[in-house]
Amino acid sequence: MNTQLLADLTVFVLSLLLGFEVIGRVPTTLHTPLMSAANSVHGIVLAGALIIALTADGVLGYTLVFVTSAFAAMNVVGGYVVTDRMLEMFRPREGRR
Amino acid sequence: MSAFDIAIRLVYLAVATSFVLGLHLMNSPVTARRGNLLSGGAMAVAVAATAAMLVHEGGVRPWAWIALLAGAALGSGAGLMLARRVPMTAMPQLVSLFNAVGGGAAALIGVHDFGQHGASLPVVLDVLIGGVTFSGSLIASGKLHGLVPGRPVVLPGGRAVTALLAAAMAVASGLLLAGHGGVVALAALAVAALGFGVTMVTPIGGADMPVVISLLNAFTGTAVAMAGFALGNSVLITAGALVGASGAILTKLMAEAMNRPIGAIVAGGFGTGDSAGDQVPGQGSVRTLSADDAAIQLAYASKVVVIPGYGLAAAQAQHQLRELAELLESRGAEVSYAVHPVAGRMPGHMNVLLAEAGVPYEQLADMEDANAAMPQTDVALVVGANDVVNPAARRPGTAVSGMPIVDADKARSVIVIKRSMGHGYAGIDNELYTAPTTGMYFADAKKALAEITAAVKVLVA
Numbered sequence: 001m002n003t004q005l006l007a008d009l010t011v012f013v014l015s016l017l018l019g020f021e022v023i024g025r026v027p028t029t030l031h032t033p034l035m036s037a038a039n040s041v042h043g044i045v046l047a048g049a050l051i052i053a054l055t056a057d058g059v060l061g062y063t064l065v066f067v068t069s070a071f072a073a074m075n076v077v078g079g080y081v082v083t084d085r086m087l088e089m090f091r092p093r094e095g096r097r
Numbered sequence: 098m099s100a101f102d103i104a105i106r107l108v109y110l111a112v113a114t115s116f117v118l119g120l121h122l123m124n125s126p127v128t129a130r131r132g133n134l135l136s137g138g139a140m141a142v143a144v145a146a147t148a149a150m151l152v153h154e155g156g157v158r159p160w161a162w163i164a165l166l167a168g169a170a171l172g173s174g175a176g177l178m179l180a181r182r183v184p185m186t187a188m189p190q191l192v193s194l195f196n197a198v199g200g201g202a203a204a205l206i207g208v209h210d211f212g213q214h215g216a217s218l219p220v221v222l223d224v225l226i227g228g229v230t231f232s233g234s235l236i237a238s239g240k241l242h243g244l245v246p247g248r249p250v251v252l253p254g255g256r257a258v259t260a261l262l263a264a265a266m267a268v269a270s271g272l273l274l275a276g277h278g279g280v281v282a283l284a285a286l287a288v289a290a291l292g293f294g295v296t297m298v299t300p301i302g303g304a305d306m307p308v309v310i311s312l313l314n315a316f317t318g319t320a321v322a323m324a325g326f327a328l329g330n331s332v333l334i335t336a337g338a339l340v341g342a343s344g345a346i347l348t349k350l351m352a353e354a355m356n357r358p359i360g361a362i363v364a365g366g367f368g369t370g371d372s373a374g375d376q377v378p379g380q381g382s383v384r385t386l387s388a389d390d391a392a393i394q395l396a397y398a399s400k401v402v403v404i405p406g407y408g409l410a411a412a413q414a415q416h417q418l419r420e421l422a423e424l425l426e427s428r429g430a431e432v433s434y435a436v437h438p439v440a441g442r443m444p445g446h447m448n449v450l451l452a453e454a455g456v457p458y459e460q461l462a463d464m465e466d467a468n469a470a471m472p473q474t475d476v477a478l479v480v481g482a483n484d485v486v487n488p489a490a491r492r493p494g495t496a497v498s499g500m501p502i503v504d505a506d507k508a509r510s511v512i513v514i515k516r517s518m519g520h521g522y523a524g525i526d527n528e529l530y531t532a533p534t535t536g537m538y539f540a541d542a543k544k545a546l547a548e549i550t551a552a553v554k555v556l557v558a
């Protein structure tokens with residue numbers, strides 16, 4: 001095991017713990033938007049699609065990059081927009097009563 | 098490390114922090130939208146920083162740039178269009194679709210990395226998990242959208258096939274990690290994973306689907322983290338782990354709200370899916386109400402609790418409901434909404450619909466509070482809800498036993514709006530419908546609410 005891998009592993013474990021903690025007190029009313037929000041966050045895979053372009057070569061390689069970036073972009077853009085759409089409806093009561 | 102590399106790493110750190118803060122802000126409806134915007138902004142920064150790194154490093158071939166940009170444009174366009182146009186009732190299947198492609202992207206990264214560096218544990222896990230969630234989430238999406246039968250489809254020998262596929266995945270993984278097998282083993286792994294996703298999700302009934310989607314969401318996060326390990330990219334590892342962990346907890350919370358153990362949900366074979374228009378006669382007699390009967394009860398009630406269910410969503414009747422509620426409130430009644438955690442198709446589904454109709458979220462009571470006040474409630478108005486108000490849940494031995502329910506039967510009077518005596522997901526008769534204080538109003542929710550509202554107006558005019 002080299003230093004880099006150990007560092008990556010540390011970050012991984014700590015991130016898992018953070019993930020567990022952060023979700024603790026979400027009210028049921030926000031479960032669906034939260035699921036959508038978490039879905040958007042794994043759209044970070046788009047950064048991964050960019051990185052593989054660095055070493056992409058040949059028709060197969062380029063096709064792979066194309067499909068990967070299309071999938072990833074759909075996840076991330078669609079995810080954030082649909083989450084926002086759900087959340088914009090949680091507005092406090094307007095007007096008097 | 099060059100100054101540029103350091104800058105990128107620091108940017109990634111800020112991005113990861115923002116993701117955590119963004120998720121944290123989702124704890125309250127007041128700050129939730131802000132949290133999502135923060136997360137989205139961080140995402141944009143992460144992508145920009147990575148693009149800068151690409152340019153800085155150089156060596157990306159022109160065709161690779163074209164493939165990248167064209168793919169990103171196509172995906173963004175499709176995602177944007179779907180997210181904007183799809184109606185709220187189709188939200189769950191859309192989230193599942195986005196989850197599918199996210200998992201697919203992660204798996205493809207694993208495939209690419211295999212081509213560059215051969216097999217490794219992260220690559221194998223990436224392809225495996227990504228493949229399962231890709232096909233599994235597509236099936237889940239199809240089931241909710243009605244493209245695939247919503248009911249649990251248990252094929253003869255289905256369990257055996259699933260077990261076989263799992264074994265195939267294990268064997269292929271083993272071969273790859275030991276350094277043998279090459280592309281063939283990787284292909285076998287990918288195909289087995291895709292197959293496993295299908296056989297895993299197909300036997301699961303529509304009612305359990307939200308829990309499964311949440312689980313698959315967590316899986317995709319994990320696959321993305323594995324891709325991060327393979328590429329040595331910290332932001333993928335962090336974000337992936339965040340989603341994997343938070344997704345896992347959310348899945349557990351959702352399963353608890355349904356009082357169904359996760360193992361039973363995943364094993365599948367439960368319930369009847371969406372039995373729309375199932376004309377099943379109930380045991381015992383039911384009292385049928387006319388619009389005027391219902392109007393009299395509601396017009397003179399001082400406390401009304403509305404219990405919404407999937408029928409409300411299916412009929413898109415949330416605006417009619419709000420109109421009726423406001424009419425009753427103008428007569429001095431106190432109207433609140435008792436939302437069961439799993440009413441509708443997904444936890445929070447009813448809340449989203451009611452919010453869309455302009456119902457202020459302060460009027461949405463959670464189940465415990467609503468139940469405590471139920472004996473003082475004059476009318477419990479059940480709109481398209483079934484299993485969540487079935488008193489059979491209080492006894493052991495039924496399909497809904499143990500599930501916490503909304504105590505509609507404890508109200509002084511109950512009005513149930515439903516198209517027919519058809520069963521809900523659990524596939525059993527609802528004892529509330531034949532209770533002495535219950536009146537049934539057989540109509541589509543939208544029509545029913547419109548008729549009742551008109552009748553109330555006539556009455557009080």
